[in-house]
Amino acid sequence: MMSQCYCTSLRNAARRVTALYDEAIAPVGVNIAQFALLRSIARGEPVALTELAKRTDLDRSTVGRNIRVLEQMGLVAMSRGKDQREVSVSLLDRGRRTLDEGAPLWDAVQARIEARMGTAAAHALRAALHNL
Amino acid sequence: MMSQCYCTSLRNAARRVTALYDEAIAPVGVNIAQFALLRSIARGEPVALTELAKRTDLDRSTVGRNIRVLEQMGLVAMSRGKDQREVSVSLLDRGRRTLDEGAPLWDAVQARIEARMGTAAAHALRAALHNL
DNA sequence: TCATAATGCGGGTATATACCCGTATATAGT
DNA sequence: ACTATATACGGGTATATACCCGCATTATGA
Numbered sequence A, B: 001m002m003s004q005c006y007c008t009s010l011r012n013a014a015r016r017v018t019a020l021y022d023e024a025i026a027p028v029g030v031n032i033a034q035f036a037l038l039r040s041i042a043r044g045e046p047v048a049l050t051e052l053a054k055r056t057d058l059d060r061s062t063v064g065r066n067i068r069v070l071e072q073m074g075l076v077a078m079s080r081g082k083d084q085r086e087v088s089v090s091l092l093d094r095g096r097r098t099l100d101e102g103a104p105l106w107d108a109v110q111a112r113i114e115a116r117m118g119t120a121a122a123h124a125l126r127a128a129l130h131n132l
Numbered sequence C: 001t002c003a004t005a006a007t008g009c010g011g012g013t014a015t016a017t018a019c020c021c022g023t024a025t026a027t028a029g030t
Numbered sequence D: 001a002c003t004a005t006a007t008a009c010g011g012g013t014a015t016a017t018a019c020c021c022g023c024a025t026t027a028t029g030a
Helices: A006-028 A032-042 A049-056 A060-072 A093-117 A119-131 B006-028 B032-042 B049-056 B060-072 B093-117 B119-131
Strands: A076-080 A087-091 B076-080 B087-091
Touching: A006 A032, A006 A093, A006 B006, A006 B032, A006 B119, A032 A049, A032 A060, A032 A087, A032 A093, A032 B006, A049 A060, A049 A087, A060 A076, A087 A093, A093 A119, A119 B006, A119 B119, B006 B032, B006 B093, B032 B049, B032 B060, B032 B087, B032 B093, B049 B060, B049 B087, B060 B076, B087 B093, B093 B119
Parallel strands: none
Antiparallel strands: A076 A087, B076 B087
């Protein structure tokens, strides 16, 4: 049954779609949130936690904690920069490999979703979400 | 910047919209996830955790934990039924009051979102999310 | 009836997420 | 140069969420 609440609809959709992406990307050993975070880092390294939080629109403490997991997994490295307050995050080789190997998996699930909804509807959805 | 990833777009939108609803509903002392859960209970009480999980499309353990918070808040009651395995959840008076008092706040934020997107776009979004 | 299977939970573990507070470092203004 | 302020984190705390495992209870079938 379809919820009448935009928020609930969104939350449900996000959970369901997250599960889809998680499953698709699982072979490379990360979930979609981690994959997205790796991509954000790749968009410009090294990057400080606060800057990464801005890029992802997440709370800084959230980013810090999520990054720590990626660090434990050996995908990224954290280090202090010139400004001793900042923590610089960079991709390690394994992180880069994860991105490379995950890309086609991501493409596939992305395409699967577009196919299921229709390209036009998919783009409309994306625009709507953006304008929310 | 708009993410190219449906999943990331959805997750971001869900977070942002959740924050909106949370803020709107805060005066009655619950967040939107809790409010939605209360509503699910109200849809038919008493209700077992597994049934509630089906209604909300959440994992049963998630529902159990979330319900426990509502119980601590004095909004719902948990009890064993005829089938000793089942845990029956019912609304307490305070829970019902929370629903009543929250309803107009929910209406308001819902209307605010429709106004911002336009009714047609909002309905299209909801349909798209549902078909996802 | 008695063993087996199915069902319903609870708890452990883990991630994602946010907010607040305290501490360390850097910057600015006097 | 020194103080006041701003910035960057880390950790505490809390919710939401899922998956898996084990235990208790019920239902099934031989």
